[in-house]
Amino acid sequence: MHQALLVPDIFLEILSHVNHILNPSSTSEKALARKSIAALATTCRSFHEPSMDFLWAKVDQLEPLLGCVTRLHSLIYFSGPMRQYSWSKGIEPLSAQEAHQFLRHSARIRSLNVPSDHFFHLLSVVPIEKCVFPRLQSLTWRVSTGKYLNLFMSHTLRRCSLYEVNEDLKSIVTRCAALQHLSITFDASTAESLSLLSDSVRLCKQLSTLSCPALDWAAWKHLSNIPTLVRVAIREVQCYSSPPRLRIVSFSKFLNVTALSFRVYSAAYIVAVMQHSQFPSLVELKMETDLMSLAEAEGLFCALSPLSHSKACQTLQQFEITITSFGPRFEYHQGSSFTAIPHLFCFTQLQTLRLVCRFSYIYLDNDLLLQAMSNWPHMRTLEIEGSSLHPSTVTFRGLFKAIRLCPRLHTLRMFIDPADTKIDFNQKRHTSLNTVDFDTFSPVSDTAAVAQIIFDVLPCVDQVNRFTMHTKEWDEVNTHLTSLKAAAEYRCEQAYFEL
Structure with missing residues (x-):
């Protein structure tokens, strides 16, 4: 065996190459990739540990871990695709010895997806106050309950995706001080949940990216003081939900944010944020909103004026906005148009512009297009779609x-x-x-x-x-x-x- 294979970095590169060339997009190819890496793990002692670490680095669901339990192995891998989660119904919880089998590879796992709580009843023997995934770096938690969440609260956690907001959110951001990427997707239908969300975000200290429903102004102000923050995305899940009203008391400057996006059903929220914030490093801006009249659409583009008077004129490269109106506040006037394009002339570094307004005509003629192109010499993608x-x-x-x-x-x-x-x-x-x-x-x-x-x-x-x-x-x-x-x-x- 060549001595170069004993160098950890070289061997890890080989493992990555094996995983890449197999392109495990389908179930069969994914199984083949895992078998190939498992074969490397049994080749010699030098290959075993790095191969096993690579094999268990990313786990989807808890079933692979439960498959290490002798009693459950045949139920999981030979029950057929129709049973899926149902195999665990009526199964006795793990014993103390079986819990050790379940946790045999838990320290190797870096990324874990927990899509349901179907198997949690099997883990009653595991102390719920103790983290059993000490090297976990990425967690996707789609479970409504937080009872077993402590099992996954590693101090090494860097990335967390949640699909429910409750008091456990504060526990996550407090215990996981190294958290850098936070994504929260939930039905923000109550003021209490929105308030809890904002309060929890204010506890984050080292965020790099954030994706969540609308925040109050105190949370926005806190985000502007996080120097590591580079990407912010505001996403509303429930149609026609009402984001919190921003009680703006000061001006916020986001020095290092390069990407900002909104998908909300109230343009007023976007306008308030844009008018009272500065983004001198902004490269990418995306906005998607609904329920707008022509006057509101004009107001939204006027809200970009703070950007036009900042360094963003020299940094913004991608701008996308989609305005659709199908709700009860929709005000349509046949032949109505608005002059959105001149508001963007100042962004001379634009490379991508997608402008969609499905309830109004976006005014554009030969002269205006010529003027626009003279201001956007770096343009690579231009998409303009208005009413037909x-x-x-x-x-x-x-x-x-x-x-x-x-x-x-x-x-x-x-x-x-x-x-x-x-x-x-x-x-x-x-x-x-x-x-x-x-x-x-x-x-x-x-x-x-x-x-x-x-x-x-x-x-x-x-x-x-x-x-x-x-x-x-x-x-x-x-x-x-x-x-x-x-x-x-x-x-x-x-x-x-x-x-």
Whole structure:
């Protein structure tokens, strides 16, 4: 055996490579990967410990641990897929000796997913006040009860995902002082649960990422004082729930936050946070909200003004916003539009912009698109989608003139007016744009001409995707485009053989 295999880092790299090349996405491939690593563990003493550590590093459910108990092994692995959790019904709890078998590999586990409490009745012999996973670093807890939570409260815990909020949350953030990544997903339907959430977040000292329902302002203020925090995501689970009203008493500055996202049903919450906070290092901003009128949509974009007067103008690279309105406060006026795009001109480093407003027309014409592209020379992905009840005034001529200013643009999605097919065919080709989603508010009258335009100016576009409208016409465009490309390839082959 080569001496290099005795170097721990080299051997761990080999184990990672074995796990990677098998790509255990399916159950059978995952089983094959585990068998291969288990075989390495039995090869020699030098391979045993690192292989076993790698094999048990990530465990999904408690069943693999229970499978180490002789009495339960056949029930778990030979009961058939239909039984799943039901095999444990009526089974006697573990004895003291069986508890040692259950915990045989618990010290090796780094990542654990606990999706249910089906097996907890088997663990009555294990002292619930003692942590039996001393090296656990990541825990996903989908259980509503916290009775057995202490078993998993390791001082090494870095990442925790919870699907219920109760008093145990305070225990987690207090005992796990090294916690860096906290994700909380639950139905925040009561003021008490939201208050408990905010109080618990205020106990965190070393967070790097946080994903949770809406917080009160005291919690927001606390987060601004955590220098390690880089990502914050606010997610509401229940539709039309009411986030806490922010009683803002001071201004907060998040020095190192690079990614911020909201998915809430009240735009007022987003507006309050954005107007009273600074994010000088922000690179990624995502907002998704509902139940908005046109006036509220305008107010949401105006709330970005603090960002426009900060260093975020030079740092923001990705901006995504989705506004949908299907609730009782929806106010629709046919043909209504709002000028969202000029509010984003100041973010000159933008590389990705996704702007979706499904209840109103996002005003855009040739001149405005040209101005936008001149402000966003680094743009790579541009997706603008508004209501389908208003005609677009962006023509092919205006589009091609504008995208010349963004040489790295590779994805484009927008409405277009295909009526004007008179363009300069000597126009410089755009060679990076390869994914195009077009739609029109009226049928494409000359599908062959549109296909010729795309073929001449966008050589890397093989097919034009379409949103939902006029699919027949765009199918015809794609048919013509396929024929044009096939003919061009044939000419190239003929020219090659003539040489």
